[in-house]
Amino acid sequence: MIPWLDYASVAVFALTGALAASRAQLDIVGFMFLAGLTAVGGGTLRDLLLDRTVFWIADPTHLGIILVAATLTFFTAHLFESRLTALVWLDAAALAVAVAAGVAAARGSGQSVPVVLVMGVITGTVGGLTRDVVANEVPLLLKQGEIYATAALAGAGAALVAAALTDHPLAASAACIAVTFALRAGSLAFGWRLPVYRSRPPRA
Amino acid sequence: MIPWLDYASVAVFALTGALAASRAQLDIVGFMFLAGLTAVGGGTLRDLLLDRTVFWIADPTHLGIILVAATLTFFTAHLFESRLTALVWLDAAALAVAVAAGVAAARGSGQSVPVVLVMGVITGTVGGLTRDVVANEVPLLLKQGEIYATAALAGAGAALVAAALTDHPLAASAACIAVTFALRAGSLAFGWRLPVYRSRPPRA
Amino acid sequence: MIPWLDYASVAVFALTGALAASRAQLDIVGFMFLAGLTAVGGGTLRDLLLDRTVFWIADPTHLGIILVAATLTFFTAHLFESRLTALVWLDAAALAVAVAAGVAAARGSGQSVPVVLVMGVITGTVGGLTRDVVANEVPLLLKQGEIYATAALAGAGAALVAAALTDHPLAASAACIAVTFALRAGSLAFGWRLPVYRSRPPRA
16 A cells, blocks of 8 residues: 555656746756655655665656656646646645655554654655745745645544554545545635734734 | 753754744644754754664654644744744754754764764754745854854864863763853854955955 | 765865855855755765765765865855856866766665666755755756756766676766766856746747
8 A cells, every 4th residue: 555655646746846847947857856856755754764765766666657747747737727726736635645655654664653643744745845945935834824734734643543443454544635635625725724823913 | 861952952942943933924733843843853864864763753752842842832922022032042042952962962873073073063053954944034054144053063072072071971061052052142142253254355 | 986986076065065155155164064065965865865874974084075175265265256157167077976976876785777867866966956055046956947957867877878888997987977067067158958848839
């Protein structure tokens, strides 16, 4: 199950990185670079922290997926009506799948509950954060009033609850993907948000 | 001793990360994310480089400390007259403690003198640097004419001198904290600085 | 051979980091910090990913090289007519040597062809990318229409072709350095470039 989650999150995150490259008007190798950075960033940090073999070194298929996603985007990105909208929604899907992959890997390593939650959030968010910092855009993670890290944390929590309730091997990942994507999509489509910090009370 | 240094630097750096989150007006999970990134960034890189088990995976108490610091700041940050001043001074305290923690860990791993110095500087500076890059503020480390990396390096050196002069187990850390904080505080309070590079001689 | 490639790339990348520090008007410890970050960034990530002992921890000579390069630059940078031109050309040389070092290390670890290519690109580009992100300059890697990551990838490929054609131990590194530097220099001197992505066709 974990390899498929990693494949899916790599593919979708690679598309978002390539779309960011199209916004920066890079050449095709720049597309591959930014797609790769985004696609493997979170999972690579997860594997370094857990002292596992880095997933794309163990299985370079992931590099092939990035190559295809970057090339495809280079030649078809102009077909999207809004590349930013496409980027943001694909990013939501990739976030959901990557959180599930991070939780599964950490549970497979026998980590404690807080470490599993953190690995879910790291695997989900670090790739997109790196993409935004390198491409010099405001990180989606830090857009004021949007649900992003919250969705990742809630999804990781849902995976743990589902795993405690049932033994079905897909339950944890399915619950994680559903909760993470629903919260993030609700934020994008309906403006759901948590209260943000304000330095003074809002005017009456 | 090392666990206590790590606890202290995590707590104080977490406060600075949460204050940066308040300046970016994030929600409470954003506070936790930025607090966590700042609190464990330097020590995590140190442990990866030295091939030790990452300290907060070995002991998730650190994650609880971050949770408390972020929540506390979310509800009380408006009480500070200037959140930027609070951030900068807390950052000075965290820097001092984190350099000591980095030096202690590197000495415990039997590293050579130059590597011990570098580990002190990395553990002290990387968390705050990441906070500033992600929150899109000018890194404190690079503020022109301020003593920052210099304070970390001098503190790490002081730890080695103290360790050579006495066997008392607290001497190295105490010397490191005192020297690092004194230099950084002197720079903040009295404008102490090293000469900076100028591309041409100052006008007469 | 690998140690000499690492020494050379550390020395030249350290000069570029110190030149970036001169543009930000930092003090001498800031020069050392930015020089060090740039000089060891790529190789450190390579070693962490390949689970090797980090090269400058195994051999702190590298830290001495950084110290000398930063100090030298601090006192002589004003002699350059254009520090930006010097930075960009030294960066091209460092890129070429670092890609060769990355390819050699990955081949020495018995990695697959795609992983060797990626390690070459990572070792070559990550130090300079970090320098530019931290110093808040537009990353050379992302300058629109310039050949950068492309040169690194082509150089890594040339190393593999050379290694397949001959057993001479220097052939792969020589081919890699020549191809990488030639492409990057051609882009700088003659404006060579790959077609970049455009969201709409250029006007007639």
